[in-house]
Amino acid sequence: MTQDDSIGEFEIPNDRAIEAERGQPVRLGRKRDHTRDAAILDASLDVLAEVGYDGMTMDVVAARAKAGKGTVYRRWSSKAEMVLDAVARMEDNEADLERLPDTGTLRGDLVAMIRPSSLVESERRLKVMAGLASMMSRHQELAEAGNAAVVEPWVGALRVLMQRAADCGEIPASADVEAVSQVIPSMAAYRVFIQRKPFDRDFLVSLIDGVVLPALRPGPVAAEPAPRSPTS
């Protein structure tokens, strides 16, 4: 700054000075529209669920989000980074799993977790996982993001419900809560992308009544059943 600078200019710092001070750049020009971020990431997840990582092209994603590719690449430097971000942010929108039911019985709680909206959302997430599957074997970070966003919150919620039932004495303390809480998510994945059967309320209820609750039920304590003679 020159000697001619007025005091006024010195006392009322310009935006560049503010930027330098606060580390929050006040940039010239049109501001970035951050609602486009969500639109692009959402389009990514849709395409991912439909055709998988390798079948997904940036042109299709941009077109579906009604965005130019320049807008996409201004935000993420590559397809891989965009997908990673899309998967990571799925984790945030899980209001369902935060407020757990408390009906008085474990069965009531498990059944109460089945709501039409969560069925649709869970199926979409499972399909996203399937779309990532072949990529996950090569990309460790992506596998962890997928697990953290799709499966782990679900397992965690079920574990809390089961642990609470164990603490209340509704199920025996010896129950393997850690293993059983993985049964529903893993069999859901098996059903959605191997069996390709509908992921609906009936399926989950029969899983709860046919596998989960029986596995947690108190049983003969250390009463080894007598071996039958081999049925040769």
Add this chain to the structure above:
Amino acid sequence: MTQDDSIGEFEIPNDRAIEAERGQPVRLGRKRDHTRDAAILDASLDVLAEVGYDGMTMDVVAARAKAGKGTVYRRWSSKAEMVLDAVARMEDNEADLERLPDTGTLRGDLVAMIRPSSLVESERRLKVMAGLASMMSRHQELAEAGNAAVVEPWVGALRVLMQRAADCGEIPASADVEAVSQVIPSMAAYRVFIQRKPFDRDFLVSLIDGVVLPALRPGPVAAEPAPRSPTS
């Protein structure tokens, strides 16, 4: 045939005539080496398990099998057909699942199915499935081939063991054998390509003792546990 044809020519037909009659062409030239088929399909499965369908290139498969691409395309008209054949033929090599153990107890049978060679083979098959996953959502035929080759024989073997135990009265007739027989394969898939933890004997034994056998165990018959008051 003309009137000049000798009787000899008529009675000893040439190879072309044999071909026409039997529909088994007797072709000129070097014969196709069918041991190359297996080498190429095996290389396909290896590459498929490593990098997935879309990451797999025909050049790499041919090179790994020490074959030229011409040799490959003489056998299958496209990458998709080759992979479909490779997956379908996996189904045949399942000697393990044919001769089921019969130890006298269900637990003994289930544990007896865990052998080092079957662990390795199962893990490879699960990785092949993972490599196909994103493709399966688009290609119905491939999804069915994968299921028939990898999962269904495994589920089927477990179902037989469990059904036999039910018939012998070792487990209650009310047990949901159909659902429980899917637990081990689906949780194995979950472990291998989502959790990415080792697929070993300890995992399977703890699954048998922590989930499968408890779920099949006789329990309080229609004894609804008293609801606790919600833990508000």
Add this chain to the structure above:
DNA sequence: CATATGCGGAACGAATTAGTTCCGAAACTT
């Protein structure tokens, strides 16, 4: 021996696609 096919390998053509660049218009700062 003449002819025809299969072999591994390399080169080639066509199509796809990640990522870049440019356009005109809109929105923001100075």
Add this chain to the structure above:
DNA sequence: AAGTTTCGGAACTAATTCGTTCCGCATATG
């Protein structure tokens, strides 16, 4: 008003890969 950045959209570049074709050699029939 002037300058700067973002926007959607289109054109472009460079790399990859499927599938074909050709080569020289091996192996089969006639």
